[in-house]
Amino acid sequence: MATYRVGIVGCGGIAHFHGQNYGRYVDDFQIVAATDINQESVDKYCQEFNVMTGYTDYEKMLSQEDLDVVTVCTWQGTHSEITVAAAESGVKGILCEKPMTTSLGEADAMIKACDKHNVKLVIGHQRRFEALYPETCRLLADGVIGDPVSIVRRVGSGLLNWGTHVIDLTRQILGDPATSWVIGQVERKTDRYERRCRIEDLCMGLICFENDARLILEIDMPKPHLNTIFVQGTNGVMTSEGNKLKFLNDQSNGWEIVEPKSDGRDLWSEFKLWLDGEIETHRCDGRQARATVEIMMAIYESVRTRGLVRIPFQTQESPLELLIDSGMLPVEKPGKYDIRVPF
Numbered sequence: 476m477a478t479y480r481v482g483i484v485g486c487g488g489i490a491h492f493h494g495q496n497y498g499r500y501v502d503d504f505q506i507v508a509a510t511d512i513n514q515e516s517v518d519k520y521c522q523e524f525n526v527m528t529g530y531t532d533y534e535k536m537l538s539q540e541d542l543d544v545v546t547v548c549t550w551q552g553t554h555s556e557i558t559v560a561a562a563e564s565g566v567k568g569i570l571c572e573k574p575m576t577t578s579l580g581e582a583d584a585m586i587k588a589c590d591k592h593n594v595k596l597v598i599g600h601q602r603r604f605e606a607l608y609p610e611t612c613r614l615l616a617d618g619v620i621g622d623p624v625s626i627v628r629r630v631g632s633g634l635l636n637w638g639t640h641v642i643d644l645t646r647q648i649l650g651d652p653a654t655s656w657v658i659g660q661v662e663r664k665t666d667r668y669e670r671r672c673r674i675e676d677l678c679m680g681l682i683c684f685e686n687d688a689r690l691i692l693e694i695d696m697p698k699p700h701l702n703t704i705f706v707q708g709t710n711g712v713m714t715s716e717g718n719k720l721k722f723l724n725d726q727s728n729g730w731e732i733v734e735p736k737s738d739g740r741d742l743w744s745e746f747k748l749w750l751d752g753e754i755e756t757h758r759c760d761g762r763q764a765r766a767t768v769e770i771m772m773a774i775y776e777s778v779r780t781r782g783l784v785r786i787p788f789q790t791q792e793s794p795l796e797l798l799i800d801s802g803m804l805p806v807e808k809p810g811k812y813d814i815r816v817p818f
């Protein structure tokens with residue numbers, strides 16, 4: 476029998492990815508129950524992953540099953556409520572998908588409930604395990620381009636959707652520094668949603684970390700996007716090219732190419748080590764993700780307060796929701812649409 480009994484909440488796209496990955500560690504994890512508000516989705520999932528019991532109400536699953544781990548794979552607007560309920564149900568660990576939440580208040584509620592019940596909380600920022608990012612972190616820490624000055628990332632599909640990954644990865648390559656301040660701008664002229672949550676049409680943020688490195692973040696801005704990490708340092712530049720890294724400094728004779736090597740861990744194997752008590756923390760632990768939520772909310776808060784937001788800041792609700800509700804971001808082209816789950 477596997478060590479940890481897992482319950483899945485939300486049986487859509489990403490839940491299949493979790494099903495496959497738990498399937499690679501059958502001695503450690505067994506999915507014993509799954510739930511989805513859609514009966515057909517839960518039935519299909521149980522069949523595909525050989526899950527004993529399916530539910531359409533996650534609270535029922537939490538009260539009827541003896542679970543060690545809950546994996547939350549629902550839309551982001553429900554992550555906090557489900558994580559808090561799972562923590563209160565007595566599990567040992569929760570793996571919740573990204574983005575952690577849609578507001579800082581919800582993120583804090585998750586951390587508080589997990590701390591109170593001694594639950595290990597991991598957020599699905601699984602890209603931290605791609606060899607490229609730990610290697611970039613090592614090279615930057617070794618000072619191969621001096622002190623990092625600015626990092627440029629340009630991606631699409633929503634701040635909370637793709638932005639959460641690139642902010643999280645920027646924090647990782649810089650050694651997870653605290654944030655000092657954020658300033659940003661947001662446009663929402665269409666009634667745009669992502670997985671049932673209202674989102675911006677486009678935004679940008681300038682994020683300053685405690686070591687003075689600054690992330691210039693563009694989300695859904697006019698093309699071209701930039702599918703690379705780009706770091707400028709006090710003594711050189713570093714960029715990625717596919718799975719390789721290359722850098723230039725005042726000693727190099729042309730680009731130096733580095734091929735990153737994986738440390739052999741992934742989100743699930745490191746979760747197991749953490750649950751077993753063999754490691755102190757997980758690289759995707761809830762507090763790291765909370766720092767990313769804080770940056771995303773600070774971009775919205777900067778628009779709301781029309782200025783620079785010093786971290787920490789206190790607004791518990793989503794400043795984007797407050798902006799929309801107060802009429803500060805009026806829709807000019809009516810017509811609700813969702814970029815991921817069509818209405």
Ligand SMILES: NC(=O)c1ccc[n+]([C@@H]2O[C@H](COP(=O)([O-])OP(=O)(O)OC[C@H]3O[C@@H](n4cnc5c(N)ncnc54)[C@H](O)[C@@H]3O)[C@@H](O)[C@H]2O)c1
Binds near residue numbers: 670
């Ligand atoms: N880590 C990654 O790279 C990655 C990739 C894709 C998606 N995600 C994240 O995973 C989450 C889900 O995305 P998806 O693409 O799987 O969406 P999806 O629409 O394919 O699946 C979500 C499922 O959750 C169910 N659901 C919604 N509310 C529920 C509730 N209260 N109780 C039970 N079930 C409920 C829906 O019916 C649906 O089947 C999102 O937060 C998304 O950002 C992460």
